[in-house]
Amino acid sequence: MAVSLGSRSKETLIMNCCYVDSVLFTTFVLPIMPMKNIRNFCIIAHIDHGKSTLADRLLEFTQTVSEREMKTQLLDSMDLERERGITIKSHAIQMNYQKDGEEYILNLIDTPGHVDFSYEVSRSIAACEGALLIVDASQGVEAQTISNLYLALGHDLEIIPVLNKIDLPGAMPEEMKDQVVELLGCEREDIIMASGKEGIGIKEILDAIVERIPSPKGKPEEPLRAMIFDSVFNSFRGIEVIFRVFDGQIKKGDKVKFVNTGKEYDADEIGTLRLKQQPRDVIKAGDVGYLISGIKVAKEVKVGDTITHVDRPTKNAIKGFEDVKPMVFAGIYPVDTQDYEELRASMEKLQLNDASLVWEPETSAALGFGFRCGFLGMLHMEIVQERLEREFDMTVITTVPSVQFHAVEKDGTITKVNSPSEMPEPNSISHIEEPFIRAQIISKADYIGPIISLCMDKRGIIKNQVYLTSDRVELTFELPLSEIVFDFFDKLKTMSRGYASLDYELIGFRQSTLVKLDIMLNGEKVDALSAIVHRDKAYEWGKRLCEKLRELLPRQMFEIAIQAAIGTKVISRETVKAMRKNVLAKCYGGDISRKRKLLEKQKKGKKRMRQVGNVEIPQEAFMAVLKLD
Amino acid sequence: MVKALVQEIRLQKDYLEGEEVETVYFGGGTPSLLSREEVETLLLALKDNFLISNEPEITLEANPDDLKPEKLQELYAAGINRLSIGIQSFHDAHLQSLNRAHSAREAKNSIKFAREAGFSNISIDLIYAIPSPDDTLWLADLEQALALRPEHISSYCLTIEPQTAFGNWLKKGKLKPIDEEYAARQFEILLQRLQEAGYEQYEISNFCLPGNYSRHNSSYWQQKKYLGLGPSAHSFNGHSRQHNIANNARYLKALAKNEPAFEREELQRANMINEYIMTGLRTRWGCSLAYLQEQYAFDLKAENEQLLSSLFQQKYIYYEDGSLLLTDSGKLLADEIASRLMTEE
Numbered sequence: 001m002a003v004s005l006g007s008r009s010k011e012t013l014i015m016n017c018c019y020v021d022s023v024l025f026t027t028f029v030l031p032i033m034p035m036k037n038i039r040n041f042c043i044i045a046h047i048d049h050g051k052s053t054l055a056d057r058l059l060e061f062t063q064t065v066s067e068r069e070m071k072t073q074l075l076d077s078m079d080l081e082r083e084r085g086i087t088i089k090s091h092a093i094q095m096n097y098q099k100d101g102e103e104y105i106l107n108l109i110d111t112p113g114h115v116d117f118s119y120e121v122s123r124s125i126a127a128c129e130g131a132l133l134i135v136d137a138s139q140g141v142e143a144q145t146i147s148n149l150y151l152a153l154g155h156d157l158e159i160i161p162v163l164n165k166i167d168l169p170g171a172m173p174e175e176m177k178d179q180v181v182e183l184l185g186c187e188r189e190d191i192i193m194a195s196g197k198e199g200i201g202i203k204e205i206l207d208a209i210v211e212r213i214p215s216p217k218g219k220p221e222e223p224l225r226a227m228i229f230d231s232v233f234n235s236f237r238g239i240e241v242i243f244r245v246f247d248g249q250i251k252k253g254d255k256v257k258f259v260n261t262g263k264e265y266d267a268d269e270i271g272t273l274r275l276k277q278q279p280r281d282v283i284k285a286g287d288v289g290y291l292i293s294g295i296k297v298a299k300e301v302k303v304g305d306t307i308t309h310v311d312r313p314t315k316n317a318i319k320g321f322e323d324v325k326p327m328v329f330a331g332i333y334p335v336d337t338q339d340y341e342e343l344r345a346s347m348e349k350l351q352l353n354d355a356s357l358v359w360e361p362e363t364s365a366a367l368g369f370g371f372r373c374g375f376l377g378m379l380h381m382e383i384v385q386e387r388l389e390r391e392f393d394m395t396v397i398t399t400v401p402s403v404q405f406h407a408v409e410k411d412g413t414i415t416k417v418n419s420p421s422e423m424p425e426p427n428s429i430s431h432i433e434e435p436f437i438r439a440q441i442i443s444k445a446d447y448i449g450p451i452i453s454l455c456m457d458k459r460g461i462i463k464n465q466v467y468l469t470s471d472r473v474e475l476t477f478e479l480p481l482s483e484i485v486f487d488f489f490d491k492l493k494t495m496s497r498g499y500a501s502l503d504y505e506l507i508g509f510r511q512s513t514l515v516k517l518d519i520m521l522n523g524e525k526v527d528a529l530s531a532i533v534h535r536d537k538a539y540e541w542g543k544r545l546c547e548k549l550r551e552l553l554p555r556q557m558f559e560i561a562i563q564a565a566i567g568t569k570v571i572s573r574e575t576v577k578a579m580r581k582n583v584l585a586k587c588y589g590g591d592i593s594r595k596r597k598l599l600e601k602q603k604k605g606k607k608r609m610r611q612v613g614n615v616e617i618p619q620e621a622f623m624a625v626l627k628l629d
Numbered sequence: 630m631v632k633a634l635v636q637e638i639r640l641q642k643d644y645l646e647g648e649e650v651e652t653v654y655f656g657g658g659t660p661s662l663l664s665r666e667e668v669e670t671l672l673l674a675l676k677d678n679f680l681i682s683n684e685p686e687i688t689l690e691a692n693p694d695d696l697k698p699e700k701l702q703e704l705y706a707a708g709i710n711r712l713s714i715g716i717q718s719f720h721d722a723h724l725q726s727l728n729r730a731h732s733a734r735e736a737k738n739s740i741k742f743a744r745e746a747g748f749s750n751i752s753i754d755l756i757y758a759i760p761s762p763d764d765t766l767w768l769a770d771l772e773q774a775l776a777l778r779p780e781h782i783s784s785y786c787l788t789i790e791p792q793t794a795f796g797n798w799l800k801k802g803k804l805k806p807i808d809e810e811y812a813a814r815q816f817e818i819l820l821q822r823l824q825e826a827g828y829e830q831y832e833i834s835n836f837c838l839p840g841n842y843s844r845h846n847s848s849y850w851q852q853k854k855y856l857g858l859g860p861s862a863h864s865f866n867g868h869s870r871q872h873n874i875a876n877n878a879r880y881l882k883a884l885a886k887n888e889p890a891f892e893r894e895e896l897q898r899a900n901m902i903n904e905y906i907m908t909g910l911r912t913r914w915g916c917s918l919a920y921l922q923e924q925y926a927f928d929l930k931a932e933n934e935q936l937l938s939s940l941f942q943q944k945y946i947y948y949e950d951g952s953l954l955l956t957d958s959g960k961l962l963a964d965e966i967a968s969r970l971m972t973e974e
Contacts, residue, residue, distance in 0.1 A: 557945070580961060581812055581816065587849070592865075596900065600968075600971055602968045
């Protein structure tokens, strides 16, 4: 094993590999399992707690993936997921396992590990009957784990607690067992001691999956009722839909319908997900499979949607379906204005396999033509930006991220405001509302003080404080979403030395005193730098942004006044002095062409800058807000 | 090396296409190491292969510590008629930090000895913006230089290169990068003092007593052809630039096989225009709008209407006899302005 790559990376690749190649050469045919021999489970774990290594071991132990295959696949996996050490999207893989002479099918349904994707997690959990709860034997339980655990308990999943990394010197198995017992109310003996790295406890885990997790309870004779919990884009075959059948069965060639979109398709190919896809003729109630039917646009495949037959549709669509709603909005503009059409084409392609990305054209006086985009969260935004760069070679400027505000008119009608430029004049509305979240933060007790002051500083209201153990505390806050959009999580991590973990959910809109803060350069408004901020924070925001811009704006042949203003009232000012000297001393025979090339290059560089009034603005300046510390 | 140079002279005899050679310049490295015989051999080889004008300007670049009285007499006798002396500063502490081998005393003496040997056309190099608490030493350098009254002064702003004493200090944080304001102010002092003393600034870094332009360097800025000989020497034939390989051993080897090794770059119309703008703006003759029009059918004014009018309003440029020129404050921004005026076609 290429252990050095770290455990998180491998998870992605195994999970990915099931979809990468669609060609399959099978030498054996799997028998169709009766429902009592199927187990569907997911893994709940905090990001560093060794989920992927443990999953690897399960796949190896059941000979689903050989060691050699794991290595080869390692090289093909998506860079971005590997680098960020997270599974961006959920995936699934099927294993075979024999116990007491009986053959079982175990469907491992993976869940994304970031709060931006909590809806997808809930759908993955809804597709399972059980879950492995993995807790690092030295780190203990974290906020993300708990919120996902509650989700799982809410869906009546059987929880199998596993203490992982028990081989490490820092492991405190007894204390951690206490934590787990307290959390689950289970017996100490129910907790499996494991080490993914050393291969300890793997058989016990597999046995427990068979013994403790109930088999699916579906009605094979009822109309087809399957839930989409994931989709994967394949440029050759269109969107591959990953689903769990609850009732009935789906056969190759069936005419199916997605209940929420109302669209109908032919099931051109169905099958199960092994290391590679295995086409099958039928997927029955209780099992997990994939569907290929030439769907070209990811938007048509909505996680949580119900698949049923056109001829004999189910009357009970699966509950809990939601249209994914963007939480964070920002403008995306091409660095070079001429690349607008190319950017549009790239965004369209990106959307083919990222259904949660929404966008519409937007025009900015400073940046020209671009797009207003909605993202699930900041991580999602960064991923989109990086994918544009890596997969489409598009360098983009991203403007100040913002949440959606509600401008409430005097007659009570609500205007949704996704961008500062959409904000109505203050006197034309009754008030503004902003989205609030409930945040759960779990940390070592030592860091409570700084965490509370951080949340207060972010306009948070503390709602609850619970000691999970003598030195672990769960804090509950209500916070404006806009305050945690930027750097909240980083700050939280820093002040708690990495110990604190965060989970949150949207709890609705509340009235706030918000103002639109504008930035002006030599008296001209730069629309792309405007932001909607709380009145009490406007001064600080304006001051810091002006200071940052002073650093980022290159000296020009005249002085530049940087001003922050609310309406017509200037609240902060900085100055970039005029350039004083830019001339190289020597310009003789050998210097001429070198120097000419340098100056020609500088000219090109200037062309990439945006101009507002007479001021040239480099692209970094538009990202200044993201760099405020 | 001299043998290889003579060989290269023979091989390149058609490069200038029969044009008259007006200037010869021994520069780069330490040409003062050449003996009288070697200088004579090279000049003779040039005479045999090129058409040399009646009164050529023949310059030799030298460091003050190499210019002893006998050496100077030899060089003069060999036909050198102009010296370019790398004085840099008249302060020992500065010379040391610039990693120069000579002392302030040797600097002063070199000019005195050169005069005694018969040289009537002497240029010196001076460096400004050397880190110092104030302008006192720079003013003193200028006074010392003016007292010696060289015909020509080239003055350059200190640039901090990595792997030099200053470069290391900068890296270790013992030295701050040169302050733009400090450098600009010393440049202004330079302009003012030399003008008062009767010197004419005919290029950003070059000053002379009336009529004593460096004919050689001026030709670089007028798009005249030139042939560079020796390792890493640059040449220009009106439409392409080329430079010899830099490595001495490989240069010698190549010439021993009669195969001069150089890299050539063919210049596009836009490159030629840009080079002319860049070099022309630096000189007191400016950028001739008519020349650009006739030579390249390029209308500088029409191409940059807005920019030029704003530069004019800010008093960075002015026009004289159909040419575009930089004001003193414009000179400080010569590169910025040239870059903005460049064409991309």
